[in-house]
Amino acid sequence: MVAPGSEDRPRQGRRPFRAQLNKLRWLVLSLVFLMLLALPFLAVYQSYVAAHAYDLMSPSEQHFYDFMAWLTGPITDNPEQDFNLVKGTTWSGTLFGLRLSDPLAVLSQIAAEHRVFTAFLLTGLIPLVATLLLGRIYCGWICPATFLYELNDNFAVVLRRLGIRLPHRRLDTRFKYLVLLVGLVLSAATGAVVTAAIYPPAIIGREIYYAVAAGGFGSGAAFFLVTLLFDLLVARRGFCRYLCPGGALYSLLGRYRLVRIQRVVGDCNDCAKCNAVCEFGLDPMRDGFGQECNNCSACIAVCPTDALVFRLTPRDQAPQGPGHLGREYKRSQALQSGEAGEGGRTEAA
Amino acid sequence: MVRWLRPPGSLAEDGFLSRCIRCGQCGEACPNRCIQFFGVGNGLVHFGTPYIRPRDKACILCMRCGEICPTQAIQPIPRKAKAILAKVRMGKAVVDKHLCLSYRGETCGVCYRACPLQDVALKVQRLEQPVVTEACVGCGLCERACIQMPQAIRIIPHHAA
Structure with a gap:
């Protein structure tokens, strides 16, 4: 279907690769979440293997053991050792021997100890560089909370279609910087990493482990449910936009990111689908990206004229005005030259 | 929560709290699955x-x-006896002689048999009466093994002592 306003330049043939990135992003988000689900089961299986006591297990434990043995059999014949290669969560983990940590974990730990512990600082280096180059890429592409928040957002769409009215308030996006600051100050004051208690991805990683291997969900799950309800009933993607301390840190780090989404004004038809789809409430149609953009590429995927592109530049474009394929621009051109549409197209080319 | 131990090799309590980022990997790596995690019940600092x-x-x-x-x-x-004895300080076992079967004349010796540092951290006298030495690292296997209820041997953690 051709979107309104794009009649004179319909999309032809295959879409560019960048339009498929959103699917790739969902694949990555799903894989990360699946991994967080799988790791506790693997850890339990490891402990069963290490016990060398198959005959002493209860029937249900034996079923679990058999199932895991069947599942992991093709991958490894030494689960006790091999599954040590991947451990932990996105908060801090070991990936095939490479230790990675959330920059927020590193910063909070420094605040709590009042000192830099170099070995731990180094584990946050790769995510830090990635954020400096790519912006809030963690928020859009990896965060297990994003996975659930976006599903929650889709659920809200279903509810709206059913006629249930959900408020959608806009709060101040700067509030999350205050949350970050308070979290760090509290960490410094108490000498304990308290940001871990209010940071959803850290909570999810822990809670999945608790639920699978430690006998049930803890209080973090309740906190996360509240944030889901907040997103549903108060503000769309509200926690990420307005409250998340990690999001605040990444926004700051990603302010001068090198990889940016930008609008090609000559191809834009002002359909505003990008603005509607943007989970972070940004304004791609009028070049309003800023430090909040997490390069999730949802706007690129939804754009009917492929007018949004990735570019290597440390700054956003200045507002370019209405898209050249849109009615507003054509009308203004017609008023200026008396020649409908044509002038604008040649100017753009 | 009255009495708990930190995992073996943990820093002293204040240092531990400022280092631990609550990632939970210790629990995930523990093949014995003895490591548990605090909820909010013990204060936000321990969360x-x-x-x-x-x-x-x-x-x-x-x-x-x-x-x-x-x-x-x-x-x-x-994982060497020498390194563990030198560096691990989880707590120290204390025997309650009023509860201990061996001290009451009924030869037991279960704690002694459970001790991973037998004859170094935990020695026995006649009637298998346990005597805890200074070398005890506080792993708690004796407390776990004790057949008395309440237990006659228990670990007093260093942060509580």
Whole structure:
């Protein structure tokens, strides 16, 4: 279907690769979440293997053991050792021997100890560089909370279609910087990493482990449910936009990111689908990206004229005005030259 | 929560709290699954930090948690008796002679048999009466094994002593 306003330049043939990135992003988000689900089961299986006591297990434990043995059999014949290669969560983990940590974990730990512990600082280096180059890429592409928040957002769409009215308030996006600051100050004051208690991805990683291997969900799950309800009933993607301390840190780090989404004004038809789809409430149609953009590429995927592109530049474009394929621009051109549409197209080319 | 132990090789309590980022990898790595995690019940400062309650399940001193800890809140210590004796300070076992079967004249010796540092950390006299030495690291296997209820031997953690 051709979107309104794009009649004179319909999309032809295959879409560019960048339009498929959103699917790739969902694949990555799903894989990360699946991994967080799988790791506790693997850890339990490891402990069963290490016990060398198959005959002493209860029937249900034996079923679990058999199932895991069947599942992991093709991958490894030494689960006790091999599954040590991947451990932990996105908060801090070991990936095939490479230790990675959330920059927020590193910063909070420094605040709590009042000192830099170099070995731990180094584990946050790769995510830090990635954020400096790519912006809030963690928020859009990896965060297990994003996975659930976006599903929650889709659920809200279903509810709206059913006629249930959900408020959608806009709060101040700067509030999350205050949350970050308070979290760090509290960490410094108490000498304990308290940001871990209010940071959803850290909570999810822990809670999945608790639920699978430690006998049930803890209080973090309740906190996360509240944030889901907040997103549903108060503000769309509200926690990420307005409250998340990690999001605040990444926004700051990603302010001068090198990889940016930008609008090609000559191809834009002002359909505003990008603005509607943007989970972070940004304004791609009028070049309003800023430090909040997490390069999730949802706007690129939804754009009917492929007018949004990735570019290597440390700054956003200045507002370019209405898209050249849109009615507003054509009308203004017609008023200026008396020649409908044509002038604008040649100017753009 | 009255009495808990930190995983083997943990820093002293204040240092531990400022290092631990609550990632939970120690619990995930523990093959014995004896490491549990605090909820909000013990205060926000302890939230998400690992602990061991020896009567539930005690530490087998495999030292895997220290290997995986990203911040060395749990120090990496090689799994050698010498290194463990020198560096692990979870707590110290204390025998209640009024409760202990051996001290009451009924030869028991279960704690002695459970001790991974037998004759170093825990010695026995006649009637298998246990005597805890200064070398005890506080893994809690004796407390876990004690057949008395309440237990006649228990670990007093260093942060509580």
